[in-house]
Amino acid sequence: MGLYPAIEPYDQGMLDVGDGNHVYWETSGNPHGKPAVVLHGGPGSRTSPNLRRYFDPDAYRIVLLDQRGAGRSLPRASDHDTDMSVNTTAHLMSDLERLRAHLCIERWLVWGVSWGSVLGLRYAQTHPGVVSELVLTGVATGSDAEVALLTRGLGKIFPEAHERFLAVLPTGERDGNPAAAYNRLLESPDAEVRARAARAWTDWETATIPAPPGSVARFEDPEFRMGFARTVTHYWGNDHFLGDGNDEGVVLRDAHRLKGIPGTLVQGSLDFGNLLGIVWRLHHAWPDSELVIVDEAGHDAGEVGDEALLAATDKYARAGARTEA
Secondary structure, eight states: OOOOOOOOOSEEEEEEEETTEEEEEEEEEOTTSEEEEEEOSTTTOOOOGGGGGGSOTTTEEEEEEOOTTSTTOBSOTTSTTSOGGGOSHHHHHHHHHHHHHHTTOSOEEEEEETHHHHHHHHHHHHOGGGEEEEEEESOOOOOHHHHHHHHTGGGGTSHHHHHHHHHTSOGGGTTSOHHHHHHHHHTOSOHHHHHHHHHHHHHHHHHHSOOOHHHHHGGGSHHHHHHHHHHHHHHHTTGGGOOOOSSSOHHHHTGGGGTTOOEEEEEETTOGGGGGTHHHHHHHHOTTEEEEEETTOOSSOHHHHHHHHHHHHHHHHHHHHHHHO
16 A cells, blocks of 8 residues: 655754753654654664654654754764763663653654664663554664674675675774774774774675665765764664673563553564564563564565554554544
């Protein structure tokens, strides 16, 4: 049936969230509809107008935002002077709570993609009373095992690209945590070192995670490339600031905290994250979840995945209408 027609925001702004940060937000759809917030990927990507189209605009009040340092939010992570110490998972969840209060929303559906699924899951685990449902795709949980797979394990599948990926690192740092080592390069006072590291990091990402052409093209923008690489490595090199310290990860460990929150997980069968069985384990540890596997699809579940995501938001819109009635 395709996504809903393109729409424009009816309101938008920059929210002061503290620490010198201002987060871009917008609302579209029905001002009196069921609230839903969209969490983009990365960390360090940005929201997209296309994400509004996963929701019936007559049924939903759709909230989009650019997370700290990303997109239109200020200051940008691409600016070397931006303080990344105040860009952590805890800060992003606090920002969501400030935005929810600013918009006078009691509870909202949380829709997340890739990193947005990690953030959405942890937000729901720590703020269960404000999350009505979860709709997640390209599911991840932010565990050390997932980072190790994406930065080291895939080297056996993409050996040539991985050799180029490691070649940028100092010889003594090629056997440790590549994300942390790259982050040190991206914090270098030397602009050429930072630029070379950002290019190498995004080259590795595009070599291993097939994505729509528009997603790849954004890496040709030096500013976006720098902000994205700096933010991803900042999170991946620091256990996603989840304070866990083991391979399995705190999100999967705390899956029981999602009890009572309905959720839909839409996952491509060829998503490399499936090599660890993460989404299966999450689904079985979360009885209120529904898992939709899309055959022959990767991290982006494609058109069939879009249909499953639309079916989920339509279902939850109807559920919300029955509740209000």
